[in-house]
Amino acid sequence: MKGPDTLPACLELAASRDGLGVRFVGRHDEPHYSYAEIAERALEVAGGLRTLGVEPSDRVAIAVPSSLAFYEAFFGTLFAGAVPAVLQEPRRLGSRSDYTRAATAMIQASGARLAITSERARGAIPQEATELGVVALRDLPRCPMAPMPVAPTDLALVQFTSGTTGTAKPIGLTHQQILANVRALLDELLKAYPEDNGFRHSVVSWLPLYHDMGLVGSLLTSLVRPGPLTLMPPELFVARPARWLQTISKHRASVSPAPHFAYALCVDRVRDDELEGVDLSSWLLALDGAESVTPETLERFLERFRPYGLREDALTPAYGLAEAGLAVTCSPIRGSYRTREFEGRRLVSAGRPLGDFRVRISGGADGGVGKILVAGPSLMSGYLGLEDATRRVLKDGWLDTGDEGFLEGGELFLTGRNRDMIVLRGANYAPEHFEEIVASLEGIGNVVAVGIVTEQGDDLCILAEVRPPSRGAGSNWARVAINEILSAQMGIVPHRVQLLDPGSLPRTSSGKLRRGEAARRFAG
Template identity: 45%
Template structure:
């Protein structure tokens, strides 16, 4: 357990800012200070030492104090991957406020949905301020008008200009390690995102376990220096905790690429790993597949991936195919097979829970599909048995030090908690429960949800289904996503993944759901599939038939309904995960429609609408201030 006197995140930044605190794999710097480099689309770097980031954070802290922000107040951060995020996040911490990272508006064709969701999250944590930059603020008007935070919507640039001089005030709050550090929202794949409360001790324990795993695998000796590279968004637990806070805990050098740039040019990720000698870089499963599909040999001239020792794969189901294809594709550029490291974690545990062995190649097994889906027992198929009868699953390893993991019987009611369920022996499929020092304190101001997730002994019901085999965790879907067809409990990912390499289908953009059957009582399989960006809509009927054939061949299931959708139609979480429950609801109510076309005229209209909304919110804020004296008199 972390001791009560463990340092806080602010103290970690203070330490990292000292000269000589860490090393760069590229050699000593003139000022002997390391930090974070930000890469743009042209691969130009903007380097900021931790000392400079700290100074920017203290400036914002003084400005926030002057604006009336108090210790314990929540601050919603809507910021890109840029120095401004560090200034705002740590600036809020320095004054004792609670930062709440939220995602910026990136799906411009779904801005109405964005404003509604973001305003709901701001209200859920009772944020007194939205802090953003001047570019994003131009689109946030409708969000601000809906939730109307007490201190309004301010920009990092504006606060930096208005901040009091350093000698006039010391804004720093001295928190205990058991105080609330920040609030991160769950991804919301099956429910609305939930506000997760994390203390300094919980966050630092998780970061220290990830760091320890890295240093055990790659000890820093004989000139070897570890460094991180990431394109993950900073509002996501894997990007913030797994990259930024792990780098601070070391401290080590970190290279950041905005996520939108990675999606546009995935080769920049591998090029940055090579150029800056990155040793650790996590990503979800889809990113490894995207690299295989989009990166050409010509993009990798001079690239050497031999330094990459921890290619963590988590945050969504890990597939054997993605791992094998990535190693096969990029092994020629020095990528070690053992670098691919499947992991398991969740926001309610801060981040990491299990790691597969990092000194060995990843492991996957093919289990008897019928036995697993009908009886709930895991039995490995022999090599003489047909591959079609098997369910390929990747080992996610064992718990990190300090964590416990157990599998219990699923409750009869899918809405019920699994706490108190019978503990299942190894090889039996059930609900995954975890316990450890970095498991959340609870959901902010949501005691009923907290009681459902956490029991009195500290066990967290993850909502995931899985089993232990050889002491290692194998996952098989989310409890609320499971499709039940003719007595079989099927994880939708098993169906969806069969279509990833089908021509005409947009990879990773398929949802398998159960819908009411027309010919009989019960449910039948429906597939919602986005057409590939360059595919011909006139061939949709042919594509639908090919989808039915593929699913039948690889999973022995018959899709009774196939909907071919425009790219971008399927609803997603802020981290890009598919929202299957919402997709089903939209389909059944006739509201599953493509996003609005993003045109210059439409964007001009959105900017005008936002400006009007900002004006309304500002007048309402002024009205509240003017009303205070009369309220006191009465």
């Protein structure tokens, strides 16, 4: 698939198509903006950025909601010849100080000279975090300008390996790399479901736009081959998962991706009365990735929503990572995903490599389990400013993903994630972040946070030593307190909290806690 070779050129092409644009779903309305209107607003932001001193190739941090504001800030930055570095907004119930530390570290790691924020984020990011300060989007001067020229090999985006802690690594991707990934996905989709006889693909997404699945897999996919896009705020989906399915039905969406937890959440929380009139027969591609995929959840989702028109071949497991732009492998579109038994559990195939991507297994016997290495046209050149970290994972064009698995019949099966990183709802979390929060509670001693896989997908288990005299019959207070503090500060409630006697958690000879061994003993 050919077309424009930079992201601004893609928006300009979409703006030339009458009527095409983006619909933003709110609680009570659904305003629609054409791509022509979006491009006009973005050019005004571009002029404002130049007025504030932003130069071509500068990096601009963006912390705004998944709304029209995101389009204005993101494409305004690109039209100015600068490079957006996309951050998460602060959580409404989260720790403001934690957000400030994490956002400041990410801004500094990205090398941003200016930060554009929402009103909510502006007060959480100190002015001194960037050379040119922090400005709320609504306060930015609006001065229309012509787009600055950019080349396909110029940097187009800084995205992060994790958007939750200060350990996030900045990844630089060029226009060429991003478009290679988007077009590889589109090629597979259009091969399975061509746009002919008046049919045009339509996308619905609630995914946050700071996440690669939301930005690359939804927003840019709808732009590169211009088509209708309907965006929901992530918090609306979490509050009412049925709105996702209702929106797919209402706007006859053919494509709507989501991390695995979303499918489990719908099964558990969507009521029959919320499905009255819902017709999911238009949904051709339900891409499922960003975390471990379990066959039980896929089967439960299909059984629950088949009576409402859900096609069995819509469910499409995939595998990818931020360092590759988004997707690396994908199960057959308009086909059935494979499962197989492995060490007493069923695994779901993540499919075959997309486009010109290659996958190989290192360190395992022939056909056996080993490290998953990937190479391809959208692979990052490296972590920005982190040469040692880059050398550890990137060698001769091959990326060590940190994941383990095996190939069978050309298809990839994952057997495990990174050793310590916890993957929840498509985001990576350092275990130390959970551990520090829980350990701050009075009466709690040593803590280990580990990722576990349940029938619903990836989840969190907290192993906490409770000091006497708190330990015993009345220690349920600790379980309640742990759930409450993690919910308030991280927006996450662990699937399991295991309370232990002091000294129960295993340590190395040097006194360090052994997370892997703790998980095997207590979280199995």
